[in-house]
Amino acid sequence: MSGMPLRAVDFPAVFPGPAPVHCGTHSDAASDLRLLAAIQHGLPLVPRPYAELGRQTGLSEAEVIERLERWLETGIIKRLGVVVRHRKLGYRANAMVVFDVPDAQVGAIGARLAAFACVTLCYRRPRRGEAWPYNLFCMIHGRDRATVETQVEALTLACGLEAIPRAVLFSRRCFKQRGAVYR
Amino acid sequence: MSLTPLQKRLLNDFQRGFPLSPQPFQALADALGVDEAEVLENLRTLSDSQMVSRVGPVFAPQRVGSSTLAALAVPAERLEAVAAWISDLPEVNHNYEREHRYNLWFVLTAADPERLDAVLARIERHTGLAVLSLPLLEDFHIDLGFPLDFGSGPT
Numbered sequence: 157m158s159g160m161p162l163r164a165v166d167f168p169a170v171f172p173g174p175a176p177v178h179c180g181t182h183s184d185a186a187s188d189l190r191l192l193a194a195i196q197h198g199l200p201l202v203p204r205p206y207a208e209l210g211r212q213t214g215l216s217e218a219e220v221i222e223r224l225e226r227w228l229e230t231g232i233i234k235r236l237g238v239v240v241r242h243r244k245l246g247y248r249a250n251a252m253v254v255f256d257v258p259d260a261q262v263g264a265i266g267a268r269l270a271a272f273a274c275v276t277l278c279y280r281r282p283r284r285g286e287a288w289p290y291n292l293f294c295m296i297h298g299r300d301r302a303t304v305e306t307q308v309e310a311l312t313l314a315c316g317l318e319a320i321p322r323a324v325l326f327s328r329r330c331f332k333q334r335g336a337v338y339r
Numbered sequence: 340m341s342l343t344p345l346q347k348r349l350l351n352d353f354q355r356g357f358p359l360s361p362q363p364f365q366a367l368a369d370a371l372g373v374d375e376a377e378v379l380e381n382l383r384t385l386s387d388s389q390m391v392s393r394v395g396p397v398f399a400p401q402r403v404g405s406s407t408l409a410a411l412a413v414p415a416e417r418l419e420a421v422a423a424w425i426s427d428l429p430e431v432n433h434n435y436e437r438e439h440r441y442n443l444w445f446v447l448t449a450a451d452p453e454r455l456d457a458v459l460a461r462i463e464r465h466t467g468l469a470v471l472s473l474p475l476l477e478d479f480h481i482d483l484g485f486p487l488d489f490g491s492g493p494t
Binding site for chain 2: 269
């Protein structure tokens with residue numbers, strides 16, 4: 157099941173704004189929101205982290221675990237685990253590779269690109285006229301620039317994209333990196 | 340800092356499928372043949388040294404709040420100042436210089452589309468530059484974590 161997305165309007169405590177009008181019952185919404193806020197920077201590194209999150213959010217340990225299971229099932233959480241910082245681990249080369257793929261093929265090509273181990277993100281985004289003619293984005297992380305360049309060539313060939321307009325935007329400086337803050 | 344075999348396994352083996360049992364770090368310890376305190380201590384060390392961002396969830400984009408990938412074409416002599424101002428915005432969670440005419444790329448996250456638009460407008464007012472805003476339309480990637488290769492690297 158795809159599940160209903162968590163929407164900002166369902167979480168007035170984290171997303172202050174005009175009070176949403178609820179037709180149904182949303183009794184879990186406030187505690188969902190507290191849990192979301194408590195967990196977005198990670199689990200506390202203590203022996204019973206779910207009990208600690210429950211203590212912070214007014215839920216039992218079992219309720220915290222049950223909600224995280226549900227968020228994983230419905231895809232609100234893509235994965236739960238150790239989130240590493242590539243740069244600090246020696247993966248200093250990072251390229252955003254963008255293609256201008258015919259709209260009818262973007263789904264098939266996106267799925268193929270996303271299957272490469274070196275591809276850490278793969279999205280369709282809008283073109284913006286001549287200023288930005290690309291609609292398919294992927295991110296590649298590697299230890300050095302030469303490795304990433306080889307990987308870009310390999311996946312371009314494997315997906316038959318040699319004739320497709322593309323740009324490779326290597327990163328220079330990282331000014332800021334952290335998880336999203338929802339507020 | 341050089342990594343111990345235990346730290347390498349902590350970094351690589353638990354990027355997904357983290358146990359949803361009452362004592363998850365004990366479960367990691369059992370899998371690694373060490374005790375729970377050692378797992379927690381090493382995860383704290385890896386977090387303190389910024390190799391680990393967090394042990395926790397990766398939320399699907401656009402399922403919580405509203406976000407966009409944005410870019411600016413900043414004149415070279417203004418880049419540092421503009422980048423610093425952008426980084427200070429609470430709505431910004433990634434901010435990179437990249438090799439392109441559009442040389443500053445950042446991710447904006449806000450509670451709803453209206454607030455996101457307000458931040459984009461504020462950036463244009465402050466910088467005098469047109470913002471390229473490229474919200475996600477479709478996500479093709481299933482996030483399984485990132486396999487680390489410790490064989491040839493400096494760590």
